Amino acid sequence: MSTSPYETTYQPSYEPESYPSYEPYESYEPGYADTYRPAYEDAAPPAAPVGAATDEPLVPRQSARDGGRDGGRAAARRAARRKKSDPRPDGLRRLLPQALVVAFLAGGTSAFVANDKAIELTVDGKERTLHTFADDVTELLADEGVAVGAHDLVAPAEGTALASGDQVTVHYGRPVQLTLDGQRRKVWTTAHTVDGALRQLGVRAEGAYVSTSRSQSIGRHGLDLAVRTERGVTVMADGKRRTIRTNAATVGEAVSEAGITLRGQDTTSVPASSFPRDGMTVTVMRVTGTKETREESIPFAVERTRDPSLFLGTEVVEDAGEAGVKRVTYELRTVNGVRQKPRRTRSEVVREPRSRVVKVGTKPLPSSVAGADSLNWSGLAACESGGRPGALDSTGTYGGLYQFDTQTWQSLGGSGRPQDAPAAEQTYRAKKLYVRRGASPWPHCGPRLHG
Secondary structure (H helix, E strand, O other): OOOOHHHOOOOOOOOHHHOOOOOOHHHOOOOOOOOOOOOOOOOOOOOOOOOOOOOOOOOOHHHHHHOOOHHHHHHHHHHHHHHHHOOOOHHHHHHHHHHHHHHHHHHHHHHHHHHOEEEEEEEOOEEEEEEEOOOEHHHHHHHOOOOOOOOOEEEOOOOOEOOOOOEEEEEOOEEEEEEEOOEEEEEEEOOOEHHHHHHHHOOOOOOOEEOOOOOOEOOOOOEEEEEEOOEEEEEEEOOEEEEEEEOOOOHHHHHHHOOOOOOOOOEEOOOOOOOOOOOEEEEEEOEEEEEEEEEEEEOOOEEEEEEEEEEOOOEEEEEOOEOEEEEEEEEEEEEOOEEOOOEEEEEEEEEOOEOEEEEEEEEOOOOOOOOOOOOOHHHHHHHHHOOOOOOEOOOOOEEOOOOEEHHHHHHOOOOOOHHHOOHHHHHHHHHHHHHHHOOOOOOOOHHHHHO
């Protein structure tokens, strides 16, 4: 590590104890009195003016040097004794301000040196040693222009206090679009390689398929990564059971790895394109099949129209209609020897159906027919048809309660066939026939009308 320029301890250029004691200014100029006194010292009586009476006369330094007279030496000795007995000699008064300045400079330098720290900073694998006055990790990173985000790792944590010799490490987060066993998601890692990212993310890499080299470096921009871990899959085919370990991407690939070949219409119980999960069991279905085409009828619709010329309750079929025809293709399959239900695969209309048209009467029925209302019509109906309005004889010629033929029925104002008309209308038409021809139309049962 480099040495800071501030680590040199400040040494004053003098030692206070060896500082020379200069004699008072008055020793240089005859008759001159030293009046200097620092502001921080207590006030003292002013020096006597030149020529004023003192305990000892002012003796110029020149007279002591030149003449060597006794008076000069005595004066110097007296001045020395006076200086020694003075609790605050003039030399000390002059030294004190300078000593304070030196002490201030020395203390400031010591504090300056104490706040400087040697730190080892490693940013994304790049290491350097620096000197800083930062108090904590956050301040250090800010001073060094190192920006960190939510996915970045800082050790020790931001806000941790710093001391000289500490190590600070920053690992930048890298985005990874990870497709793991068919599931895609975005993750973050501070690892620099694919192998390191797999370990950091806790992905079991043994026997796994990895879409890129495990030594591939991961840049700050990240990368796309597909991983398929090894899974156990059981395949049932041809009466045999096979369990394999595979990192296949599809069920079809897993079946192939198990040594099983699909032919023709063969299929699997799980879609061949789906992802094989750990512990999955796949059954292979051997399929044989044929196709069969059939013609089927299409039912016709019934259209009813109101007809005021017909008595209420009477319905006349104007158009019988016709059923349509469609051609339907079925697939007949046998799966593992078992015949399956036919499956319709195609349908084509050969002939469209024609609707049946029916007229519905709305005309009110007459209440009676003069000369025939008092007869026993229920007895006649019971004899002719067993009392059934829709009865038809074995030849198909006569029908209804009173066994009308169609020609006679229509001559009486009836529509369609007598057996299709309501019972009340049939009785009404029978009364009209009786008025015209008596009981002769019913030679066998006619006598019942009067019974």
